[in-house]
Amino acid sequence: MSGGPAARRNPGEPEPWGGVSPFSIKTKLGALVVISVLITTGLSVIAVHTKTELRFITVFSMIATLLITQFVAHSLTAPLDEMTAVARSISQGDYTRRVRDNRRDELGDLAVTINAMADELEAQDRQRKELVANVSHELRTPIAGLRAVLENIVDGVTQADPETMRTALKQTERLGRLVETLLDLSRLDNGVVPLKQRRFEVWPYLSGVLKEANMVASVRAGIATGSGSHTRTDVHLHLDVSPPELTAHADPERIHQVVANLIDNAVKHSPPHGRVTVKARRGTLPESLELEVLDEGPGIPKSEWHRVFERFNRGSAKRPPGSGSDGGTGLGLAIARWAVDLHGGRIGVAESERGCRILVTLPGLPSAPS
Numbered sequence: 001m002s003g004g005p006a007a008r009r010n011p012g013e014p015e016p017w018g019g020v021s022p023f024s025i026k027t028k029l030g031a032l033v034v035i036s037v038l039i040t041t042g043l044s045v046i047a048v049h050t051k052t053e054l055r056f057i058t059v060f061s062m063i064a065t066l067l068i069t070q071f072v073a074h075s076l077t078a079p080l081d082e083m084t085a086v087a088r089s090i091s092q093g094d095y096t097r098r099v100r101d102n103r104r105d106e107l108g109d110l111a112v113t114i115n116a117m118a119d120e121l122e123a124q125d126r127q128r129k130e131l132v133a134n135v136s137h138e139l140r141t142p143i144a145g146l147r148a149v150l151e152n153i154v155d156g157v158t159q160a161d162p163e164t165m166r167t168a169l170k171q172t173e174r175l176g177r178l179v180e181t182l183l184d185l186s187r188l189d190n191g192v193v194p195l196k197q198r199r200f201e202v203w204p205y206l207s208g209v210l211k212e213a214n215m216v217a218s219v220r221a222g223i224a225t226g227s228g229s230h231t232r233t234d235v236h237l238h239l240d241v242s243p244p245e246l247t248a249h250a251d252p253e254r255i256h257q258v259v260a261n262l263i264d265n266a267v268k269h270s271p272p273h274g275r276v277t278v279k280a281r282r283g284t285l286p287e288s289l290e291l292e293v294l295d296e297g298p299g300i301p302k303s304e305w306h307r308v309f310e311r312f313n314r315g316s317a318k319r320p321p322g323s324g325s326d327g328g329t330g331l332g333l334a335i336a337r338w339a340v341d342l343h344g345g346r347i348g349v350a351e352s353e354r355g356c357r358i359l360v361t362l363p364g365l366p367s368a369p370s
Contacts, residue, residue, distance in 0.1 A: 032072050036065045079107045083114055095122035137335065139175065141260060145215055146171040195251045195342055199287060202248050202280045203241040209259045210237045210278065213267075235270045237263065241280045248280075249287035249364045254339040258347075261332035262293040262358050269297035269356065288364030295355040305349045309337040336360075 040061045047057040082099055089097045095118050101111035149168040152158040214237060259278065266276040279292040300308060340347040343362050350359040 029072075032068060035068055036061075039064045039068075076107070079103065079111065083107075083110065086114060086118070090118055090121060093125075095125060137332070139179075141212075142171045142175040145212060146175065148215055195254065197249055197251050197343075199247055199249050200252055202246040202289065203239070203244055205252060205255075206239055206241065206259065206278060206280060209256055210239055210263070213237060213260060213263045234273050235267045236273070236275045237267075238275055238277045239280075240277060243282070246280060246282055246289075247287060248289035248362065250289065250343055250362050254342060255362075257339045258336045258360060259291065259293070261336045262291075262360075265332050266293050266295035266297070266356065266358075270295045271297060283361060283364060285363055286365045289360075289362045291360040291362070292350075292357060293360075294352060294357045297355050299352065299354070299356050300349055308349055309333045309347065333358075 043057045043061050043064075079099070086097045086099050098115045098118060099111040101108055101115060103111065146168055149158075149164060149171065153160050153164065158164050214233075263276060263278065270276060274296040276296075277292075277294045279294070281290045281292075282288070283290050337347050340360055340362070345360060345362040347358065347360045350357045
């Protein structure tokens, strides 16, 4: 339990009562001296009235003073011992331990500071691990696509014609762009990741994303990567864009992350020979966009909607037989939410009669000031 509001004040915040807290260490040490003097004086007065020998009064005074001093010293050193143990654990990489901050003195302030430091170090360590997982997850797609093209050429399935080489070049360029986002991802929590927004035609763009998803799934079906990514080739991807000339204003690279991860998640949870539909509609604002990815799987219980986009959350819903997936790393939807948040958009699970329906809203062009 906390020791009240004073235990939670910020370090360095001015103390009440003229700058000295009634519970500060200075106050306690001053009280110790005053109590010791009072005990000695009181015993001396008793000795005068009772004609007790001075040596007995001296012994009693020393014993009483030592007991009080021991009590005060223990109350000061015990928290320091605890802080030392916690600091040692933190230095060894254990960021889970915390110091009890139920005091209303300088040691209480120090405990709050140490706990804040531990929280920050724990958050940074978690972000570092998540960064590595995010990068690994995102690099897998272009690498698999490039490998598919090169293996087909080596095996003689396709010729190294300009069209095939353009496909390989496209995957290489995408791989390069993803590598360039490493620094962007490292600044994710500071909200300084740059967006390269532009106007683009939705139908040809999404058609390319779906084509790439099909190609990568075909490659993974023949490669046991153990990555958790889907290897489904029986699920049909359907694109529905209305109107056909629909355009949007966003960062195509980030939107690719959103759509690719939503498709990957939907395919994993689809029944054999199921169907995944990607819909695109015009939003309410200029160049805004509403995207919808719908599968025919078991869906997500409403009680878990709020946890769907958490990192490393793999859900508890049963996957259809023959899904060919172990559930993945639980990063795809978290990455999709991150990319949508960068645009100032919204992403969430929506009501659906069958399967899971993920709805994405992108704001488009900023509204002109009135």
